[in-house]
Each structure stands twice: as structure tokens, then as C-alpha cells.
Amino acid sequence: MKIYNTITRKxxxxxTHEPNLVKMYVCGVTVYNDAHVGHAMSALVFDIIRRYLMYRGYEVKYVMNYTDVDDKIINRANELGVPPLELSNRYIEDYARDLQSLNVLPATSNPQVSKTIPLIIQFIAGLIEKGHAYAASNGDVYFRVTSDEDYGRLSGRKLEDMQAGARIEVGEAKDHPMDFALWKAAKEGEISWDSPWGKGRPGWHIECSAMNLAELGEQIDIHGGGNDLIFPHHENEIAQSECYTGKEFSRYWVHNGMLQLGGEKMSKSLGNIVSIKEFLSKREADVMRMLVLNGTYRAPLLFNNDTLDAAEKNVARLKSGLKPASPSAKGLAPEAESTLKSAAESAKANFIEAMDNDFNTAGAIAALFELVKMINTARDNGATQAQIQPAQESFRELSNVLGLKLEDKQGSEGADAFINLLIEVRGEVRKQKLWAMSDLIRDRLKELGVTLEDSKDGTTWKWS
RNA sequence: GGCGUCGUCGCCAAGUGGUAAGGCAAGGGUCUGCAAAACCCUUAUUCGCGGGUUCGAAUCUCGCCGACGCCUCCA
Known part of the structure; x- marks a missing residue:
């Protein structure tokens, strides 16, 4: 199995460090408003990776954190007049529901900054002790970037280059302009904790280093997140963790590309946001997942009506493979049956080959399409349900690995009886060849979200 | 300006040295009262542009052009 590693660019x-065990940490979200589909992309990418690792026999310890102490949370809480942790807790629950709606498996654990303060303080004290950090005159504690020989190796930057950037201002309390805050002194009335350096709260990066240590130990196998986190967040995490433990922090660094809306990255600061809830009110979760699967997780992903419509059709096409055989099917010849069997086997082999190659989901999906076609052909040729069942089960197994539900849409409960009645009436009408009336029923039901499909065995229907 | 990713059919997108997967869209056909769905057939002598290496390159290399991301909070 091969995986692209950002830190080596290969x-x-x-x-893994331990056989059959993957320790995986994925940077979650800062919880202060509704999560958007860009967050969904990241969550889906790592959910797919995790599911595949599980499929390949690994136990996966999957940690996703919540940043619940941060400037933005504090500002927003002040606007709304609620305590910051109350606000963040509300959005933690909210995000958990979003992820569930997207069929993302729950993490093994979801640490929060506010519950990790003692360890964070211990971590910072350890860095100071080793000369990698210092308490400044203003009450902040900074990491000393010049104390880390390897600083910049994840993002491929050199300290000299970074200093050349025009936007960097030398903080009056910092020894070096690139030094970053481990601990921020509390402003008047702000949420804070006691520490050896006075009241304050953790800086952004230290939380992930501390929570990693708490949840997974000194060394992990995979650290994931969006590629916008490479610098400074992950760079700084590496600096902190490796200076603290003296060991290689994460073996593999995995970063997903950004979702593109109108040619630009979707982000809070640009304001071009579609929330997960908004998306799910219009399309099913499988559509978002299919959008991600059809692309490369590391590349930018186009999010627009065209790509979403295509994803929706792809989902419908996969679902077609799960339709049952006709009850009156005459059965398939033995050689056709064995063709289907070998098609299922080669689909599985192609699926694994693609996924083993740095989670090539587009290739894996192609393998599923091939299998769907073979199943549909067999059904068209008169296969019985017993004959297509094994291939459908293989198909189910593989689509589950990708987290696709492929469920039929649900409409109003209790409508079934009435729809069946209409279909029965239409059947009588059709016997009398009253086509105009028959088509009217079909068209009106379509408008109501019910699609009829006539076949030799009668009429079937589904919500659309 | 620095660092990085990328540029393959109308659209989305695999393929990373051996002669272009898959889906959508489009056209033709089978089935159907007509549809829908499904199935069959057709659709890139060519991979941003220009050199180089090689028996052979979309795949390696150099240059150029273009897109996007990071360098400031961000999945």
C-alpha cells in the first residue's frame, strides 16, 4: 500500500509503527459557526482513508480534535452574549450531527482544548526547560524557532525566506519574528486558566501537539488535515512535538486539497460558503461523497451545479446495480453466471489495486461501475435474484468501504398504499389502452416526486 | 517575491517509461403503447506550448505559458 507523504513529497x-495498528490524527474544526462543505470534503477524505485502512485489516485509532478555545470563538460569544465554552459546545454537537448525516464514522476520540489545559501547560513548561520556548515580558510564551534546526521542513521554507515576506511584523515581545505563541496572556474579562506565566490560554498549535501526546503517544502514523494547514499549523506542531519528545512526530503527513467554489477556495474569510446543512437540504449525503470520490483527494475539488449534477447521476447509476432481478426471470446459462462471478472478483482486485495506490478513489469508483454494468447485463439477460445476489453483495461490500449508502430516497411515510393504488388503477387504464390517462398519472406522480418504471413484470416506483 | 500542487475528449477525471480507465453530456440502436431505467454501438492517432534523454514519453528532464493553494485566521 502506498501513500503520498507531504513531508517527503513522495x-x-x-x-506503521506497530503491525496492524494505525494511529491517526486529523485536525478538526474551530467551532464557532456552521461547518461548510469544505470541512465536509476534508472529513470525507479522511473517513474514506480510515475505512479503507480498516478494510485492509488495520485497527485504526482515529482522533479528531475540536478547537474550542480561540479568538474567533471568544469574539462570536461576546457578540451573542453567551459564555465561549457554551457556544463551542453547541457547535461541537452540531458538527457531530453534520458528520453523522454525511455517514462519517465517529472518531475513536474527540479531544477538546478546554479539557487538555493541564497537559498543555506541562508541555509548554517542558519546552521552556529545554530552551525551545521563553516567557516574554507581556505574559505570552513563545516558541523559539531558531532553536529548531529542522524548522520549515514540512512546508519547505527557510527562516530567511519567511522573514523576507512583507507581511511579517516583528512583535515587540518576540525574539524572532517567526516565533509563535504557545500561551497567550489573558485580556481583561477573557476566558483564561491559571499557569506559571499568569492567566491566559493556549496558542493555536500547541493544543494539537498536546492532544496527540495524550491520545496517541509520542509517535503517530498519519497526521491529516487540509493543505491550508501545512503552514503554519502543522509546521509548528512538528516543531513543538519533536523538540519536546526528541522523536519523529508523525511518519506520514496527508493533506487534502481545497474545495473550489467559483474558482476559489471556499473559506470563512472569503465568505463564499455553503453550509453542510444547506447542502443536505438539497442533495443526499452520497452526492457529496461521490463528488469527493470522483476526484483526487490531494487536488482542488470543483464544487458547482455541473459537478454536483454529475455526482448525483453517478450515485443513481451505482444504485441501479442493486435493483432486484425480475421474479419471472428464467435464469442465466452457467457460463454467463461464471462470467458474472469473475467480474465481481476482478472488480474487487481492481478496487484494491486502485485504493492501494494512494487512495485512488476515482479508479476504485471505475471498478464499481464496471461491476454495476455486469450485474445489470446479467439481470437484463434473465438472471435470477439468486444468481446476481453474490455480485451485488460484493458490490455492497466495496461501496461500504467508500462509505456510500446507496439507499433509495424516502418520501412521505404512509404514502405507499396510495401510490400502489394509483399504480393499480393505472394498470387497469393501460389494459384499456387509455394512454393519455395512463401518462397523466405517471406525469403527475413524477411532479410529486414519484417515478414509475414499467416493465414486463409490472410497474415499479421510487421516490426521486 | 518565496514554497508547493497541477494543466489528459464538450464537462468531471484515472493513468507516472511500452503505446490513452471510468462517469456525465452528445449521436445511433434494442426494449416500451409512449416514456423512464437498463443494455449494445459511436465519440481524444492524442495528453498546455517548445526543446532534450530513450528503441519507445501523457508519463523522465530543461525552458516557457496558465490555474490553484500557502507565506495572515482557515479543512
């Missing part, structure tokens, strides 16, 4: 063989 696709490498995947080898």
Missing part, C-alpha cells in the same frame, strides 16, 4: 510504502 509516494511511499505504508509501514
Amino acid at each position: 509516494t511511499e510504502e505504508f509501514v
